[in-house]
Amino acid sequence: MADKLPFGKGASINRPPLFCGVNYQFWKVRMKIFVESIDKGIWNAIKYGPFIPMVENEKVIYEKPWSQWTEQESKKVQYDCIAKDIITSALSSDQFFRVFAKEMWDILKVTHEGTNDMKRARKRTLIQEYEKFRM
Structure with missing residues (x-):
């Protein structure tokens, strides 16, 4: 049974347990x-x-x-x-790239799109500018 486990037979107090998914x-x-x-x-x-x-x-x-x-x-x-x-x-290499790809994507999204609150504020500002422009 232990041979089939992805983290091996034993554990080490010097290394963190490996996660393979x-x-x-x-x-x-x-x-x-x-x-x-x-x-x-x-x-x-x-x-x-x-x-x-x-x-x-x-x-x-x-x-x-x-x-x-x-x-x-x-x-x-x-x-x-x-x-x-x-x-x-x-983390195994597969897990490492899965985690950090998601983190990088989320950072890029917030940086360039903003949070939902930022989007709502931007929308309100654009509506106010449009209304001023119409007048």
């Missing part, structure tokens, strides 16, 4: 355990998304410049980089 639920549990064994902060980066240091200046919130990051903020940002490395190391 089969038995995702089992891989997901093993991956969570693997990541948490390294650092719980890495799992939080996967679960909640990347940490972006922010600063508030006169009620305006913006991303903090890299040169002003504290040591703690740098560590939290590094968790996301480590998480990406672990996840990409755990």
